[in-house]
Amino acid sequence: RKEVEQDPGPFNVPEGATVAFNCTYSNSASQSFFWYRQDCRKEPKLLMSVYSSGNEDGRFTAQLNRASQYISLLIRDSKLSDSATYLCVVAKSGNEKLTFGTGTRLTIIP
């Protein structure tokens, strides 16, 4: 079983819609969680960290469910510029390697 699993998509969503992705992780000792965004042929960039209580940044909401070992990302009022691959990332502690999922590809359709 992979350490971090994501549905690769693609998700094709009309502009203005709400879209949600889930990601599951296998190591219950995982402590740190993130969503990174990667545009085509570019490097990954941090989108947001995921906190135990859930957190929001504008149109983006991230949640963590430790009991079921999954994290989620919700994008509201989607924009064309949200088209990208969204990478789920997990680490065991503050100074250890980050493990990336395969990414979920999102395309926003005008």
Add this chain to the structure above:
Amino acid sequence: GAGVSQTPSNKVTEKGKYVELRCDPISGHTALYWYRQSLGQGPEFLIYFQGTGAADDSGLPNDRFFAVRPEGSVSTLKIQRTERGDSAVYLCASSQGANVLTFGAGSRLTVL
């Protein structure tokens, strides 16, 4: 510089040759990571440095791969006897802590 710099941006080599990829991290970042990414996949961990020492090299696929960071800043990833399966984008990232990585643009390696 302001970001993580990787050279070369593109490298084409022949099977069996030796390759070096260089990473210049953000000044002051103590942690440096190497990942590689194949088409359609997420970044795959290779090695992580804290200062000059390799804190975790569990992702290096075999002994043809080696990385150094002799002065705790610039790092070089070295691949001996390259194989076609080594073709990928090699990503370097640096961090000041709390696992927030800033990636370079990557070095695209093609082994013919």
